[in-house]
Amino acid sequence: MTVTLPVSGSDMATVLDCQRASFLNEEPSNIADRKFQLKRLRAAVLTYRRELAEAVSADFGHRSHHETDILEVLCVVQAIDYLNRNLRRFMRKDRRHVGLFYRAGRAYVEYQPKGVIGVMSPWNYPFSLTIIPLATALAAGNRVMLKPSELTPCTSDVIQRMITGTFPPEEVAVVLGGPEVGATFSGLPFDHILFTGSTPVGRKIMKAASDNLVPLTLELGGKSPTIVAKGHATRQTLDSIVFGKLSNGGQTCIAPDYALVHEEDLKTFITEFEASVARFYPDGPTSRDYTSIINDHHYERLKGLVEDVRTSGARIIETGLMPDDAPQQLRTLPPTLVVEVGDDAEIMREEIFGPILPVRTYRSIKEVIDYVNARPRPLALYYFGAQDADCGELLARTTSGNVGINNTLMHFAQDDLPFGGVGPSGMGAYHGIEGFRSMSHAKGIFIQGKWNLTSLLRAPFGNIANLALKVMLRSHDPH
Numbered sequence: 001m002t003v004t005l006p007v008s009g010s011d012m013a014t015v016l017d018c019q020r021a022s023f024l025n026e027e028p029s030n031i032a033d034r035k036f037q038l039k040r041l042r043a044a045v046l047t048y049r050r051e052l053a054e055a056v057s058a059d060f061g062h063r064s065h066h067e068t069d070i071l072e073v074l075c076v077v078q079a080i081d082y083l084n085r086n087l088r089r090f091m092r093k094d095r096r097h098v099g100l101f102y103r104a105g106r107a108y109v110e111y112q113p114k115g116v117i118g119v120m121s122p123w124n125y126p127f128s129l130t131i132i133p134l135a136t137a138l139a140a141g142n143r144v145m146l147k148p149s150e151l152t153p154c155t156s157d158v159i160q161r162m163i164t165g166t167f168p169p170e171e172v173a174v175v176l177g178g179p180e181v182g183a184t185f186s187g188l189p190f191d192h193i194l195f196t197g198s199t200p201v202g203r204k205i206m207k208a209a210s211d212n213l214v215p216l217t218l219e220l221g222g223k224s225p226t227i228v229a230k231g232h233a234t235r236q237t238l239d240s241i242v243f244g245k246l247s248n249g250g251q252t253c254i255a256p257d258y259a260l261v262h263e264e265d266l267k268t269f270i271t272e273f274e275a276s277v278a279r280f281y282p283d284g285p286t287s288r289d290y291t292s293i294i295n296d297h298h299y300e301r302l303k304g305l306v307e308d309v310r311t312s313g314a315r316i317i318e319t320g321l322m323p324d325d326a327p328q329q330l331r332t333l334p335p336t337l338v339v340e341v342g343d344d345a346e347i348m349r350e351e352i353f354g355p356i357l358p359v360r361t362y363r364s365i366k367e368v369i370d371y372v373n374a375r376p377r378p379l380a381l382y383y384f385g386a387q388d389a390d391c392g393e394l395l396a397r398t399t400s401g402n403v404g405i406n407n408t409l410m411h412f413a414q415d416d417l418p419f420g421g422v423g424p425s426g427m428g429a430y431h432g433i434e435g436f437r438s439m440s441h442a443k444g445i446f447i448q449g450k451w452n453l454t455s456l457l458r459a460p461f462g463n464i465a466n467l468a469l470k471v472m473l474r475s476h477d478p479h
């Protein structure tokens, strides 16, 4: 059974009931079952690779197949392989310490599948942000219901066909639809929800989940600062910033949102930025590897952010502009620097999610730390410079989901690192053992030994209990 539009709340509830019944009535999945599911998923991803690249490009207006291969397919395959390789270790019972008075008992933690996991995903990486959570949930032995974004209908269609052709619906099902379907979906009594999307919608999801006390992983957005240490506005730094900012047309949750550059380096930063853009995208916004903005709404929003600051006197540098008669690509904006913009401007208050990089200058690391700490805790923070005292201070005194040093985006590809935000940028994490554990119930089990000291502490209390207490408290008998 695959559920397609229009879908009613009762349809979704039926799918959930069916998955839960299957989870409860069938044999608990063992390592071989899980590896088999991961293997099938991996093969399906590769089978649909070409179709997927075309679907994503159709959804965006234009996205290069290479970008989809690298940022969606490769990430997914790498994550599946990592889960496969580490599954035995992840599933292993975890022996825990037993206090002296409880010996010879045994204590351990067993990581049990939670049951049915609901996965809700956004449009910007519509495939990988649906399939990596799915792989994690399957590795942890769960059933899964997926709710991909309505803004990428071609990709969602590929996901639906891929899943239907690979898994029976009592194992994995796909529900399609927009905010209304999402609202009903998030109100279902799942055993866990993993939501990836915006912070405002994340709040709604948390409210809906609270009715059933469903535990949540929230992967949200925000403004990720990028700090360039004095003397580090080099070609290498700017190549990395341009890669992080312009991949997927800037529509990346962990893209550098704004840059903080030492005041003495501003000129070099701008020159190197323009040079990097020219190397990566020689035909500017008409380059074949430059991704379009997802829809008119976001295109107009981004243009509005720039127009808003144009009138405020900030310096706007649009790079790679082509003559008006150059063949235009649908909904592309030139890579744009906005230099020394005021903090009140909309562009410094909302997540940009496009190829625009505000640049502010600073004098001391203290100023940078105060600036970051005066704002909501970001999903990612990037630092370019030596691993020196300033770097140490920045790391110790700011809190962000993750940190990249001398790189952007690459922490997402480190499968062994937990990935997630903190506070307004998210809650909980996936990837790494943390991902496996977030979709498992850590069940603590204590097995009583034949004899232990606490068995002497039972009524009626008398001399034996006093003696036992004396030993346990290592004190004199108060009586």
Ligand code: NAD
Binding pocket: 120, 121, 122, 123, 124, 125, 129, 147, 148, 149, 150, 177, 178, 179, 180, 181, 182, 183, 184, 186, 196, 197, 198, 199, 201, 202, 204, 205, 218, 219, 220, 221, 222, 252, 253, 254, 351, 379, 421, 425, 426
């Ligand atoms: P979104 O919050 O609008 O949508 C995400 C999902 O929620 C979609 O499936 C959508 O259908 C559903 N939804 C939308 N409105 C809803 C409602 N009222 N009730 C229930 N469900 C609803 O996010 P988006 O625009 O698709 O994605 C962009 C945002 O996602 C950005 O803020 C970005 O930073 C964030 N993001 C975060 C990560 C991460 O890993 N932390 C990754 C990618 C994107």
